[in-house]
Amino acid sequence: MNGVTGRMGYRQHLVRSILAIREQGGVDLGDGEVLWPEPVLVGRREDALRDLAERHGLTAWTTDLDGVLSDPDVDVYFDAQVTSARVDAIRKAIAAGKHVYAEKPTATDLDGALELARLAREAEIRHGVVQDKIFLPGLLKLKRLIEGGFFGEILSVRGEFGYWVFEGDWQDAQRPSWNYRAEDGGGIVVDMFPHWEYVLHELFGRVTSVQAHVTTHIPQRWDERGKPYQATADDAAYGIFQLEGGAVAQINSSWAVRVHRDELVEFQVDGTHGSAVAGLRNCRVQHRSATPRPVWNPDLPATFSFRDQWQEVPDNTEFGNGFKAQWELFLRHVARGEPYHWDLLAGARGVQLAELGLKSSAEGRRYEVPELAL
Structure with missing residues (x-):
């Protein structure tokens, strides 16, 4: 597990995934067999790795990536490093015959992302890319509505994502400074457009065109040492995505917006038969049979709450x-060869959309999104 000293690699992948799987007794493969993940922590900072290992009772850690990749007892390579370091490390892992699981974006450009997908196919390894948003309770409920035909014909998707990331001068920033340096692989487009690609692709259909406006609202920030620096990467993006089948999606992404919504990300889906608003955990609906008749009258105050006219979708299961x-699905894929389609080619689609989004903004035009194939 390379990159576990970072925020995402540590909290979500090591603690809340691999260690949580161990706490539950492993992954039940059926027929009395259990898969037990044994993590090897990899990174550049020896002290940080030693501290993590001791904190969680782990014994295997190293700063020698080449050495651990040559270990025949290691089956899977996971990468949660900064994006700029990812391609070389994954390329080495593939050459060593390891199965690969990686955070997105998988590369800083489409050529690099496609190269990894080709190398993985030629090496006949099993590979996957983290696409966590589609496993969120709110989006799982939304998927349930789509599959149940609730919406009729889906017309549009409106997404709002973001929050205020402190500049770092008078309050510590919640994101690392490299996120705001383009030369280090930072920027909200390369971070979030890969998410929007797989969310849209998985739920509503492939993105066929993109038009975006990208900007840097906060030009100066302060790094982890309290020193000011110029933000060379974008911190906000406003995108319009045409989807296969005719629906249109509009998604705003910003690290310079104050939250006035129920959750940090929300998607409103409008269809001929009904609408829904889904967030990280919750989902509310309004069917056409229960849609009020709104009347525009700016001279009178509203006597009701529009939000109260929507119905909450029940959990009906544990999320x-x-x-x-x-992680459990990927480990089952490695161990049993069970179907798994969130692979490095899917990761390349996210890099492609980010690349075209930046190009669209720079040139002020809409771009078609070609379908990728190896």
């Missing part, structure tokens, strides 16, 4: 951590 759920 676990989305990262952990996908």
